[in-house]
Amino acid sequence: MTADAIESEDRLRQLSESYRSLLTGGVVGWEASRPFLKCLGVGGQGVVYLSERRGVDGFTIPVALKVFSPDRFTSPDEYSVEMARLAGVASRVARIQQDHLVDVQNVVSPTGIHVLEMEWIDGYDLRRLLTPDAFGRVRDQVTDRRWQSINQVVMTEGRDQPRLRPGTAASIIRECLSALAALHRHGIVHNDVKPSNVMLKRSGNVKIIDIGAAFELEHRPTVQPCTPIYAAPEILVGQPGTPASDLASVGYMLIEMLSGTHPFAAMSFAEMLETKRTIADWLAGVVPVDEFAVTEPLLKLLRKLVDPNPLRRFPSAEEAELAEGGVAEFQRELIKAGRSSEYEAEIRHWIEEMETEFDLTTDPSDEVTRDFQPPTQVLPLRSPDPESEQDPPVKR
Numbered sequence: 425m426t427a428d429a430i431e432s433e434d435r436l437r438q439l440s441e442s443y444r445s446l447l448t449g450g451v452v453g454w455e456a457s458r459p460f461l462k463c464l465g466v467g468g469q470g471v472v473y474l475s476e477r478r479g480v481d482g483f484t485i486p487v488a489l490k491v492f493s494p495d496r497f498t499s500p501d502e503y504s505v506e507m508a509r510l511a512g513v514a515s516r517v518a519r520i521q522q523d524h525l526v527d528v529q530n531v532v533s534p535t536g537i538h539v540l541e542m543e544w545i546d547g548y549d550l551r552r553l554l555t556p557d558a559f560g561r562v563r564d565q566v567t568d569r570r571w572q573s574i575n576q577v578v579m580t581e582g583r584d585q586p587r588l589r590p591g592t593a594a595s596i597i598r599e600c601l602s603a604l605a606a607l608h609r610h611g612i613v614h615n616d617v618k619p620s621n622v623m624l625k626r627s628g629n630v631k632i633i634d635i636g637a638a639f640e641l642e643h644r645p646t647v648q649p650c651t652p653i654y655a656a657p658e659i660l661v662g663q664p665g666t667p668a669s670d671l672a673s674v675g676y677m678l679i680e681m682l683s684g685t686h687p688f689a690a691m692s693f694a695e696m697l698e699t700k701r702t703i704a705d706w707l708a709g710v711v712p713v714d715e716f717a718v719t720e721p722l723l724k725l726l727r728k729l730v731d732p733n734p735l736r737r738f739p740s741a742e743e744a745e746l747a748e749g750g751v752a753e754f755q756r757e758l759i760k761a762g763r764s765s766e767y768e769a770e771i772r773h774w775i776e777e778m779e780t781e782f783d784l785t786t787d788p789s790d791e792v793t794r795d796f797q798p799p800t801q802v803l804p805l806r807s808p809d810p811e812s813e814q815d816p817p818v819k820r
């Protein structure tokens with residue numbers, strides 16, 4: 425036997441020993457570090473980075489890291505209590521295997537600062553997509569014929585921002601609802617449904633992200649963060665968030681997508697609350713006139729998402745998706761109206777055609793998630809509703 429062959433046999437024996445002692449030890453550990461490769465977003469709660477999990481022999485996989493800032497807290501204890509609560513929510517969300525919900529992978533705190541590790545979603549959030557700039561970039565990339573088809577099927581110009589065609593909007597909302605239904609089934613309220621927290625993947629599918637304001641129904645935060653312009657009216661008067669309040673936020677987002685306007689932007693708190701409470705008076709005006717073929721089913725769907733009385737909304741996200749008057753039925757109406765399309769493929773092509781590096785944007789100031797306390801002087805609730813079994817709003 426040559427010296428080389430003897431050495432090789434020795435090394436193989438050592439490897440076998442390592443293998444066996446690893447198996448008997450029942451645990452494997454390694455050091456981990458995550459480089460910040462690119463900033464993906466900055467918001468009310470911290471910063472999100474693209475990073476990379478690195479293994480051996482050049483293995484890498486992209487991940488996203490959300491680093492939670494202590495700046496909005498008044499003491500280190502307050503930060504730790506809130507972070508511990510969040511880790512509990514994250515751990516529960518991590519167990520939910522739902523295709524349209526961000527895949528949470530870990531929460532660590534190596535320096536006292538909490539970092540949430542999650543799958544990196546290859547796509548764009550809806551806030552970035554629903555801008556005249558993003559729309560214009562597609563125009564530059566496609567033929568006149570394709571541009572016409574995009575305008576008929578996917579999106580077209582709206583008043584403040586591009587508006588989505590009903591089939592595309594419904595396809596996005598449907599996937600949001602299925603993610604929320606999964607969260608709700610596990611006793612979690614998302615509590616911050618808004619365009620910057622909905623991502624469209626390059627595959628054409630939707631993912632709900634940002635569990636920073638989410639809570640378990642049996643373990644509510646003392647101060648409930650939210651984004652007031654997308655929050656249900658009952659939250660604005662100090663009631664706790666519920667699965668029904670998530671549905672109202674989905675409805676406001678749908679109104680925005682369909683109309684190309686921000687229905688509550690630039691309003692005072694009192695005006696916004698009143699506008700949400702009187703939504704029945706103006707809802708019919710938000711569906712563009714050229715959508716007359718599906719106006720009625722669209723309004724039926726919207727009404728049951730955004731009714732100011734949470735008890736008159738769909739009883740659950742699952743029913744908003746699947747029950748009578750829900751999104752699935754609306755999609756069937758589209759087929760009857762001769763308006764069916766392969767929306768997922770359409771969305772995929774649209775994102776491909778836009779293919780661009782956006783400058784890093786932050787949420788517009790009125791869309792930042794913040795700790796919310798209702799103003800001490802809020803409008804009294806409109807005439808008490810006989811069907812409402814809700815407790816009266818908390819007055820402070």
Ligand SMILES: Nc1ncnc2c1ncn2[C@@H]1O[C@H](COP(=O)(O)OP(=O)(O)O)[C@@H](O)[C@H]1O
Binds near residue numbers: 470
């Ligand atoms: N997992 C992810 N993959 C890719 N981009 C992400 C991911 N999570 C967040 N982002 C981007 O970062 C932005 C901010 O993240 P988010 O969790 O919503 O934080 P904030 O609490 O600051 O709103 C998002 O709007 C999105 O554009």
Ligand SMILES: [Mg+2]
Binds near residue numbers: 467620
């Ligand atoms: Mg967010």
